[in-house]
Amino acid sequence: MLTLDAKLPQGPIEDMWTNHKDQLRLVGPNNRHKYKVLVIGSGLAGASSAASMGAMGYNVECFCFQDSPRRAHSIAAQGGINAAKNYRNDGDSTWRLFTDTQKGGDFRAREENVYRLAELSTSIIDQCVAQGVPFAREYGGKLANRSFGGVLVERTFYCRGETGQQLLLGAYSALEEQIAKKNVKMHTRTELLDYVIVDGNVRGIITRDMITGKLERHSADAVVLATGGYGNVYYLSTNAKGCNVTANFRAYRRGAGFANPCFTQIHPTSIPASGDYQSKLTLMSESLRNDGRIWVPRDPDEKRAPTDIPEAERYYYLEERYPRFGNLVPRDVAARNAKDVCDQGLGVGPTGYGVYLDFGSAIQEKGVDAVKSKYSNLFEMYERITDDDPTKTPMRIYPAVHYTMGGLWVDYNLMTNIPGLYAAGEANFADHGANRLGASSLMQCLADGYFVVPVTIGDYLSRQTPGEIDTTHDQFGAVEQECRDHINKLTSINGTRSSQDFHRELGKIMWEHCGISRSKESLEEGLRKIPELRDQFWSDLKLPGGASELNQSLEHAGRVVDFLDFGELMCRDALAREESCGCHLREEYQTEENEAKRNDEDFAFVSVFEYKGEGVEPELNKEPLEFNAFPLATRNYKS
Amino acid sequence: MKIRLHVWRQESTDKKGKMESYDLDNVLPDMSFLEMMDVLNEKLTVEGKSPVAFDHDCREGVCGMCSMVINGQAHGPKATTTTCQLYMRHFKDGAEIYVEPFRSGAFPVLQDLMVDRSAFDRIIQAGGYISNHSGPKPDPNSIPIEPGVQETSLDAASCIGCGACVAACPNGSASLFTSAKISHLGMLPQGQPERYERVGAMVDQMEGEGFGSCRNYAECEAQCPKGISIAFIGRMNADYLKATLVEPVDGRGKMHAQ
């Protein structure tokens, strides 16, 4: 049984964060350098927290598996970042951003955290502009905004289609400043393998130098995980190839609670896979749905080119099923319906898993140039990948795994239930509930990294004696040996199948059984198939190369090990949550119109899984959710 | 499609490398170049040979991790395209394809096609930032920025730090990378206080890393996956000359303790 004390501050929600900061214990400037904080990951959350803590004077070390901290996958976010600045005077406010996020998350997030996120959103923009992030400006030189993701205000700040890149480069430059000033030590091409826990507190980590293969011990007074999401459990996702669950899953194995692992956001508009060799999926911005109409042929045996199919034989299924929102229904509804029509055999493209996104009507109405100029980069990107011109023939799109709302359980201070171990950004579960609003992931990472962790960590550190445990402690030796044994076990299987092959198969199982929609049967079947695959993995893996050298196959195999175990945990969570909410659709629990049917009576809680040992079923703990500030409401996109 | 690959194989930095040839006959035009490399690697793995090491991550053209010179061009034959966004349909059936790592003395080969580009991080450390603490800042609209300035600054900031400019430059110069960062910050009002100190420090670091000098070939601009303009190099030169010959030096970087 985990003790899940969220350490929520007292008082009205509007004042909570301020009051909380006033109550937190601090570490004085003279003492900060004595405390060593390890930050794992260098994306938005990692780079921003490492830089902030470095600037405050803590002794920070930061780790990433890429060759430079600038490469983390935050860089790929296209759309923008929300902030309740209300520059447009259109009625935006902290409260609105808070309630939009809560509604978007289908009331499965802790409202105190969400409110704080909304409250901090404006400072993020200020911070980023001060770093030189070139946000879009209007003619008068003031910041520009656009609307994003089905909200009624314009609060999204952006830099063309590369907002994530510019924000990350801002955080990266701040990090490099601190590296230059020797406040932060950077370890690139280094992968976290495990944690050293002494008397319940995290005291360090074991890493592998990906160039030399050397295992290294790092002691710490606190560890911040900013290790991102685990969408790659599906093999195909919009995540970077390197994204993995290992750091988070190893924390779980060491006692950290894993919250809501099954909450996965599936983005409706990605370019479909074209074959088995496909290595990742590329997202097309959702804005395309503003002008594109989604359809499939009515006839499952349709062989004609899309442009030859007459209007009457096209099935505009979103417009027919949801007359009010039409093609602009929320992400999960659009995704689910796409899968639905494809499962009925109506899908298009070589794999049968694709639907048309047609700009024909928009072009007729506004002219080809107007449409082209609006979406020029997206059309170019699409044409580059598929060799089709979307102005001549409809695009093909299909849903893809994009973001994972689940993550390590954290309290209001963003500390996991392992004292000293923090989780920030996509790695924690805190702010997005069962679904995330567009342009909110960047916001959350930076709120956590610039403003929350650097402040709350002092409260924990001030209670610790700095450098109490060093790397000569027995526990370091023991964990290092476990890591070594694990690697040796992998390299000595000498079977016939590559880790890629296993990963691909796991992905198919996950997509099939724990994907866009889930059912008891499908999940139970998933739970049968995954252990089988895992057994095959451990008996038939072919792993070239050795342990003490640069070995990309070994890195990947190590990640697949954790994905295999983690996939099972996801299925377990999805099975236990007998309701539909946000992105989690259980086929048994939907309204007559195939809408998600939430069960607030029985499931208004965070599912927190506790590791119980190899081969033992994990224990489900529940953190009840209370909605005092903003009461529960059902969402309705139909009327 | 059938293709013949000639790939640079090198075990580690201190070992000698050489080109090796591989035939692939199940390549599909819709595969990306890296997916084709994946197919090769799976084949090598199953055959018990060591797969080709190469850097890659986001596979959507923005992280800057992928880094191959394909048929003599950084990121291959297609302009403004990273290797991960290059497709096999851009090659002919039966093509011979040469794949080499980015070549530069400042980018030592780690293994096969992987190189160490940490020199770029050190150039940024030398001054590629606006000094800041995290915390309350003035409202951004209190400093209006002309949209044109913002746009050009963003053009420069679009650099993904892949190193193609160095690989492409006949002189192995890192001027395009360095100038893009200097221009991004140097054009914005927020970047003014450190503008001349920045350009001096970053250029010094760039030279200290052993990159070659710019000779205005414009090869970098042509092979840059983001199409960054060499106009930024001109800007960097002007700022550097101003910093060295005109701007007062004494105050810079030498504040008195107060």
Place this chain on the structure above:
Amino acid sequence: MNRITTLYSSTIGKKFIAAVTGLILFGFLVGHVAGNLKVFTGSTEAGVPHVDEYGHFLRIVGEPFLPKMAALWIARIVLLASVALHIVVVVQLAFRNLEARPVGYVRSKKSASTLAALWMMFSGSLIAFFIVFHLLHFTLGALPIGEFQHGAIYKNIYSSFQNPLISLFYVVVMGVLGFHLYHGVWSLFQTLGIDNPDRNKSLRMFAIIATIGIVVGFSLVPLSFMTGMMPEPIAYDPALLSH
């Protein structure tokens, strides 16, 4: 002094020096070609070719403030120093650039570099050799080509360019010079940071026009003499020059 050493120790500083000396030499070439074209303007009534007068003018320019030949020598020193500096910094940079890529490519394909840009070292070396040759030929008269008489420029040119090999050699070298200028003239604006996207096109155009102008202007002289279009030199009294 500190600034100068800092400048000299950096590659951008060296390029700056190459650009500034290049600009000086470019200015010299414009003057030189303008002077050369005087061979086409004929002679004074006394029979002195205009080009000879022009040569004489260069020797006495600055009088009475400067002694005879002084201005010419100042110019010569500046020019020689420019050539020397230009070569020194460029060679230093070239060595550095060789070190910057210790292992080359098996396959290499250029996307944008012009031949002019790629051949700068080659064209530069040839021009350096040519400068020595040209000075020995027409300034010092130390080469066994044609007749040579100090100050009798028209006559010297006429006599040398009767030999079609010499004329063609001069024309070819001017072609090479054109290559060097085409890249160099635009390049120096970029190096000095004067170039920007708004000006780029005009500066490129300027480089092309200046290059064509200089190459054509220089080449006209040997070509016209070689093809026999020019009148034979007439003997005149050298005293006519020193009025």
